[in-house]
Amino acid sequence: MEMISLEYPAIELPEQLRNRSLSIAIGHFDGVHRGHRNVIEQVVATAKRTGGLSAVMTFNPHPKEVLGRGDQYYNCLTPLAVKQSLFAELGVDLVLVVKFDHDFAAIMPEQFVDEVLRRLGAAQIVVGFDFNFGYKGQGNAATMKALCEPDIQVEIVEPLYDNGLKVSSTYIRQALSDGDIELATKLLGRPYELAGTVVHGDGRGSSIGFPTANVDVSLPYVMPRLGVFGISAVVLGKSYYGVLNHGMKPTFNKEDIRPVLEAHLFDFHQAIYDEPIRLQFHSFIRPEQRFSGVDELIRQIHADAQQAKRQFGVE
Known part of the structure; x- marks a missing residue:
């Protein structure tokens, strides 16, 4: 796969x-979720059928971030490098x-x-039903179809619903x-x-x-709520189950600090400082809480680990 930057x-x-004949799926595709895949898979299938190339057109940064209508869109479900991999x-x-x-x-x-799609040599375009484009989002999927055809074929993919919600x-x-x-x-x-790098902490976990x-996460990911999670982690080329705390460590920290990610991996004893690590979230175990002391914290961490092991079937 080749990535091409356009301005x-x-x-x-x-x-x-x-x-070359191009079949292009257009959208921001943050998350590359099941609905997005319906759009992209249709482009891939069309390109194979016609003997052309399949392409995804995405935008960086997020349009809402640039237009000042959503500072939260600086953080992504899938930063650009992750989207490319998917x-x-x-x-x-x-x-x-x-x-x-x-x-x-x-x-x-x-x-x-005229100045983007035709200049690229697009032969087919696939967009979601709620696609908007052009100044102030004046164009929609129907507009795209009217402006492109008959020389550029346009397919509009209907939404995917789960329990009545798109x-x-x-x-x-x-x-x-x-x-x-789970949802x-x-x-x-x-x-x-999430992907990040293992960094030095305060060493308190080992002491108890x-x-x-x-884990230091440098890419602008959307972070889950504060709390304890059942996770798997890929590090040094292997996958391990574990538990992760995303939070402020309130038992030890009395002042506001930046939330941290601390992963305890089951049956893992290697030094992995400065190594890349990927964290996959499988379950939410409990909210973060402050404990009366170290002994109560140790008992709760043990209980969290046992709950995660039962969920993963690794007891």
């Missing part, structure tokens, strides 16, 4: 890709990353079709905020994941018999 008005593919798993040939700035936000729907990035963000990990997993079609990997 309006200089919309142009590398020479070796010109004159697109590759779905069989996409090209990822077209369009820089979203105020100049791009000001173009009219007709310009988007599968969406907003719904998943809310599930993570609520600690509803987030169901909507994503996979466990929610529960050594932890302190």
Whole structure:
């Protein structure tokens, strides 16, 4: 899979890709959830059927962040590098990353079709039913169809529902905020994941018999609610089950600090400072709480670990 950065008005593919038939899925695709995959899989299937290339066009940064209508969109379910990896798993040939700035936000729907899609040589476009584009979102899926056809075919994918609610990035963000990990997993079609690096902590976990990997997350992920979770972690090329505390460590910290991620991995005893680690969230065990002392904390951590082991079937 190849990633190509584009910036309006200089919309142009590398020479070796010109004159190739492109089937393009368009959207921000934060989370690459089950609904997004319906759109992307249709593009991949169309490209295979027609002998062309499948492409995903996404925008960076998030349009709402640029337009000042959603500071929360700085944090993502899937930062750009993670989205690219998921697109590759779905069989996409090209990822077209369009820089979203105020100049791009000001173009009219007709310009988007003529000066972006036609210039790229698009043959088929696939969008979700709620897709909007152009200045102030004036264009929608029906507009796209009217402006593109007959020379560019447009397919509009209907929404995917779960228990009467549309599968969406907003719904998943809310599930993570609520600690509803099972729902987030169901909507994503996979466990929610964070990637980071193991860093030095205060060493308190080892001193009480529960050594932890302190994880620094540099990419702008959406973080789940504060509390304790059943997780799996991929480190040094292997996967391990464990428990993770996302919080302020209130038993020891009396002042407000930045929330930290501390993962205790079962039957794991290696030093992994500065190693990359991926955390997958499987269950919410309990909210974070302050304990009266170290002994009460140790008993609760043991109970948390036993609960997670039962859930994973690894007792």
